[in-house]
Amino acid sequence: MKTSAVFSAALSLLSSLSLVSAASSSSESSSSTILPSTFKPAPVFKNTNLVHIISVEKNFVKENINAVIENVAKTPQNAYYLPFTSDQISRLGGVEVKDRKDSSAPPFVAEVVEFDKESDVQYLRIQLAKPLAPGAQQTIGITYYLLKAYSPLPATMKQEETQFLTYSFSAYAPSVYNTLKQKTEVKFPSSNFPDYTKLPGTGDITEFPQKQGSKLTYGPFGEVAAGSVQPITVRFEFNKPVTHVARLERDVEVSHWGGNVAFEERYELYHRGANLSSLFNRVKWQQSQYYQPNTYALKELKFPLRVGSADAYYTDVIGNVSTSRFRSNKREALLEIKPRYPLFGGWKYPFTIGWNSDAKNFVRTTPAGGYVLSVPFLEGPKQIEGVEYEQVELRVILPEGAENVKYHTSIPSQSITSANVEIHKTFLDTIGRTALIIKARNLVDDFRDRDLVVSYEVPLAASLRKPLVIFVSTLAVFVAVWAVGTLDLNFASSKKK
Ligand SMILES: *[C@@H]1O[C@H](CO)[C@@H](O)[C@H](O)[C@H]1NC(C)=O
Ligand SMILES: *[C@@H]1O[C@H](CO)[C@@H](O)[C@H](O)[C@H]1NC(C)=O
Numbered sequence: 136m137k138t139s140a141v142f143s144a145a146l147s148l149l150s151s152l153s154l155v156s157a158a159s160s161s162s163e164s165s166s167s168t169i170l171p172s173t174f175k176p177a178p179v180f181k182n183t184n185l186v187h188i189i190s191v192e193k194n195f196v197k198e199n200i201n202a203v204i205e206n207v208a209k210t211p212q213n214a215y216y217l218p219f220t221s222d223q224i225s226r227l228g229g230v231e232v233k234d235r236k237d238s239s240a241p242p243f244v245a246e247v248v249e250f251d252k253e254s255d256v257q258y259l260r261i262q263l264a265k266p267l268a269p270g271a272q273q274t275i276g277i278t279y280y281l282l283k284a285y286s287p288l289p290a291t292m293k294q295e296e297t298q299f300l301t302y303s304f305s306a307y308a309p310s311v312y313n314t315l316k317q318k319t320e321v322k323f324p325s326s327n328f329p330d331y332t333k334l335p336g337t338g339d340i341t342e343f344p345q346k347q348g349s350k351l352t353y354g355p356f357g358e359v360a361a362g363s364v365q366p367i368t369v370r371f372e373f374n375k376p377v378t379h380v381a382r383l384e385r386d387v388e389v390s391h392w393g394g395n396v397a398f399e400e401r402y403e404l405y406h407r408g409a410n411l412s413s414l415f416n417r418v419k420w421q422q423s424q425y426y427q428p429n430t431y432a433l434k435e436l437k438f439p440l441r442v443g444s445a446d447a448y449y450t451d452v453i454g455n456v457s458t459s460r461f462r463s464n465k466r467e468a469l470l471e472i473k474p475r476y477p478l479f480g481g482w483k484y485p486f487t488i489g490w491n492s493d494a495k496n497f498v499r500t501t502p503a504g505g506y507v508l509s510v511p512f513l514e515g516p517k518q519i520e521g522v523e524y525e526q527v528e529l530r531v532i533l534p535e536g537a538e539n540v541k542y543h544t545s546i547p548s549q550s551i552t553s554a555n556v557e558i559h560k561t562f563l564d565t566i567g568r569t570a571l572i573i574k575a576r577n578l579v580d581d582f583r584d585r586d587l588v589v590s591y592e593v594p595l596a597a598s599l600r601k602p603l604v605i606f607v608s609t610l611a612v613f614v615a616v617w618a619v620g621t622l623d624l625n626f627a628s629s630k631k632k
Contacts, residue, residue: 172251176216176258176311178361179208183272185317187308191300191369192324193521194377194407195579196284200277200308201235204267211266216248217259217277218309218362224257226282228577230549232261235274240264243275245549258311259549280579282523285377287409287480288370294416294479295423298409298431299329300373306334306343306353306365313361318354321369324520325349328371375520376433376478377408383524387510388532389498391593396497398444398514399489406433408480420477432477433484436516437469440490441497444468447490451475456486501590505539508589512546512575513582522580529573531589532559536597537569544587550575566597 181204188199206212219227224247232243244262259279267273285300292298306319321331326349334343337357344351353367382403389396408431423430440447440463447461447470458473470488478484499507512529516522533540540556553574558567571589 170248170250174250178312179206179212180204180215180312181207182310182312182314185308185314187317187319189304190322191302191371192322195521195523196281196302198279203272203274205272206267206269209269211268213263213266215261215263216311218256218311219259221255221257223281226577227279228282228550229280229547229579229582230259231278231547233276235276280577282525282577283407289409291410291412293412294420297372297374299370301368301370303366303368306367307359307363311361314359317356318352321351323349323371325372328369330370332367374429374431376406376431378433378518378522379405379407380522380524381405382526383515384528386530386532389494389508389534391534394494396492396494399487401487402485404484406478406480406482410481411479432479434477435471435473437471438514438516440468440470440514441492442466442468443496444490444492449488451486505590505592510587512544512585512587513578515580517580517583524578525576527575527578531571533569533591534593535566535568537591537593539592540569540571540589542571542587542589545585546575546582550578552576
């Protein structure tokens, strides 16, 4: 039921114009205008009210800015700018901007403007759906993620100690416009956050922040000028792994001939938490597993895969890792892997997993004779503490001769850095297989459920080529064996002489 709904959605997507032609999309993004190096957004808006929510509940930061914006210029305005430092821009991902008064409207286009790369301030430009008239107001919701956001404090510790992280930000939301009223809320993973910056309060409140359960609130603040910064640092318990995937290569290989879709994922994973202050002690570790199993070490990763997944494997630099469990039935497919040793801060763990699935779970034909593939963009581990991905390279390897490749994904476009169609040659391929290669950066596991839909066509001649090649090459082997056999015979007989 559910898959057919997904596919009918995919088909309706296909008939709409929202599919991006893979070859043209990279040129599209590079054609955006480059601004002069002296660029500075004009003060054409004011934020009449703003709420900034910073979540440090996971091992990446998720921020949310909800603002009522007002056009204070004399002409209609359609571009709202949000400032970041250049360091933040390199770690920024998953930007989505919505009209808070119209949840059905598609997200606004948000992209980092290209101007002076040396400048310490960079801007995200948010394109409003319709220009805002002078004096008019609009409510926008901006969501984004920041990776590599924390520093452990202490930076080194013993394996049985509890990890604490710090995060720094401004109590005033970043803005290039004046803000009349605002507050900043910080959400923690637990109510244990022993240290945080305190500020004098206003009105009835003598001191900021106010603490409530696992939340801190700075403000409400009165009028704050554009560009104002009020540095805050918080320190909180985070006795869980700070899992960082520096690079994920995900291959999705479609074989019509074999009726199979093969998945393989290669991870370059790091723990970005506190380093060990002394050598890892396995005996102590094994004892602590009984009486104090709560640890900041990474012991296990769980990959919920699509129902119908089979033949899962897990290897690391040494080879097959037997400490994995794979459960696949009609209701679920779950791969659970345990690295050979628990991973502590500063440690790196590269590994590979893979599995197969029946092509009918992912590929449908269209009435016009084309094909539509629908796969998750990411299928990485699902951990309560979260997982962040710095670089993702997704390769969708289509059958030989596939052409007219188009794709659509609900992954925020700000995180997609390129998409190209290339030719991928493997054993027995004559003309090479068509591969769609999408590169993305700064994603988090919140995007696990986002799909990638790829449409393509396979001309009849191309779809016949593979069986033909196998037939011809089998024949060639027979001929060769026969020829070698004959030669051998001659050789033997000549030797006898
Ligand atoms: C690794 O495991 C797979 C499947 O479990 C098996 O087919 C393969 O032969 C193993 N390889 C090695 C080197 O043990
Ligand atoms: C932690 O370990 C990593 C990797 O070995 C190293 O690069 C880093 O400097 C260490 N940090 C501290 C604070 O010792």
